[in-house]
Amino acid sequence: MSTPSPYRTTAPESDWTAARIAEAAAELVATEGIPPIxxxxxxxxxxxxxxxxxxxxxxxxDALVLLMRRTMHAAPGVGLAAPQIGLPLSLAVLEDTWAADEESARARDRVPLSFTAMLNPAYAPLGDGRAGFYEGCLSVRGYTAVVRRAAAVRAQWTAPDGSARSAEFSGWQARIVQHETDHLGGTLYLDRAEPRSLCANEEYTARWAQPTPERAARALGFSA
Structure with missing residues (x-):
């Protein structure tokens, strides 16, 4: 995969060898239950x-992909990257079939995303459109913040069967693709967030759990 994601990262490269990755993956799938995030x-x-x-x-x-899918469901979440279970391998799984209320789904352009496993994914924005919404992360428990992301992207990846894949994603699906691909570059959503929007989950639920973040932006002083 030669197409880079559109953001540079200062993250160092992992020094894990192929043998270490294989050994760690085998240990993960051999363990009963699901691994911690x-x-x-x-x-x-x-x-x-x-x-x-x-x-x-x-x-x-295949066993690792299935384990990651179970871990994602149990969290629960809509995406999981291998580094989130401690394995620095360029692999992510995505799936969004959770029910959402009609108003939020419409405002966020959120439609179901069928299960997808991506090896070596990369994405590039389609057009200049951007959207800002609250998002969280299974690896940053207890907090949420507004992130402005490309409203639509084209992604390329390799499927577990070795076939090359590409597709366009928009709305919430595009957000999931960007979030999980960023994980593989050593980037957390907090690196891209509006700092003044950061709030504890309890405060978000009590005050700002609207379909869009405009009310929070006015009260907390950030750009929506």
Missing amino acids: VQAGHPALRTRAVPFDGQLDAELL
Whole structure:
């Protein structure tokens, strides 16, 4: 995959070898239950993930994808990158089939996203449109903040079966793609957030859980 994501990162490259990645993946899938989701401060979240280049055989890769899907569902979340379970490999899983109220879904252009596993994903914006909404992260528990992201993107990735894939995503689907791909570059959503929008989940639920962040922007003093 030669097409870069449109953001530069200062994150260091992971120094994990192919053997170490394979060993760690095998340990993860062999463990009963689901692995813990690592939190901000863990080095796997702040390094550039190793591009997938056959480090895992087909059976182990499929098992890892299934484990990540179960972990994502249990969290619950709509996306999970391998670094979030401590494995610095360029792999992410996405799926958004959670019910959303009609007003929020319309405001956020949120429609279901079927399960997708992406190896070595990259994205580029389509047009200049941007949208700002509150988003959170399974690796930053307890907080949420407004992030302005491209309203539509074209993504390229490799599927677990080795086939090259590309697709256009818009609205909330585009946000999920950007968020999870950013993880693979060592970037957290906080790096792109409006700092004054940051709030604890309890405050968000009590005060700012509207379909759009305009009310919070006026009260907290940030640009929506």
